[in-house]
Amino acid sequence: MRLFQRDGFEAISMRKIAKEADLTAMTIYRYFDGKIEILSKIWVQIFADLFDQLEIQIEQAQSPEQRLRVAALGYVKYWLDNREHYFLVFMSKGIQQTDVKGFIEHADTLARFDIFRRCLAEIFPSPSAQALVRLKSELLICTLNGIAQNLITVSSYPWAPPEEIVQQAINGIISAQGDF
Template sequence: MAQPAKPGRKTRGRPARSPAQIADMRAGIADCAMRLFLTEGYAAISMRRLAREAGCTPMTLYQYYDSKFDILSALWAEVLGEVFDALADVAAAEADPRARLVAVGEGYVRYWLTHRERYFLVFMSGGVSQAEVTGFVSGSDTLTRFDLLGDVLGTALGDDVEAEALTLKTQMLACLLNGIAHNLITIGGVPWAAPEALVRQGIAGLLEA
């Protein structure tokens, strides 16, 4: 049986890191991963390569993240948090319910068009399994940020809309906005209408249907 350390005797190993030091190390690893994933793709980067670029050993890397997907999911949460923080500000600045809905829809699409590499990171990373995506969606608070879409849509539709209809229309709104962003980003050579026109037309259909 191991004997307890004697008073005043130095123990082996490094001192425990403070919560701030742990957060800084995680942030540094995430920043490095973001750069590599955006430039070379998630599937192309190994944990050994990431550790080397982050200036640590693979063993150290696993002390801060359980897996490569654990890092990717943290980046997804970071990006989506940035998106919806910005959209919350957009919603708060617009008093008219319908104008607020349009502004949020346009802001959502505009974000991805402005940050196309982040769109690929969040929605089109290769080497990610469906089980991993399902785990992220079901186990992350990030998904609740999409409630903003239902909130602004519900206000624009008015108090008469039934809960079931609002749920369906909110899902249609999410599909509409992601579909517009996806087509404009991935299908070049098509004379698409302006993003704002597409968003406004789609939202008009949701409000009238």
């Protein structure tokens, strides 16, 4: 992780990784097909840490709406508190869409994002609302990533506090009923 953060994906080679780990490149290739596989393992760990924290945080919440608010704010705050992880996951240069596709479509990764759908399903429990719940959870994930992106990359702008931005986003998502 340190190498990827310091030098960037493009500048890293399997030989460089092997040297840092005090191994031969052949040894590294025995366990990994390439550096994207190593980076994917790092991404998995970052998301596991993030979602483990969110699960703990929402256990303390008293209501479905409060769980959603805690999860959403916790998601944005994680990236704000771990900007180096944000840049590694979302802004690594030299990553191709095909490289990311395998990671994003991995069942374990997708299951972790389900925390938002579960929270929304508690707020909208009707079986007829499940398509809307899915849509709202996707909207929420896009919104939270956009909030984090702007707060991190356009930090010189005098944004409102993250708590207020996230609360307004949640208010909009909860209040919009949609058609069932």
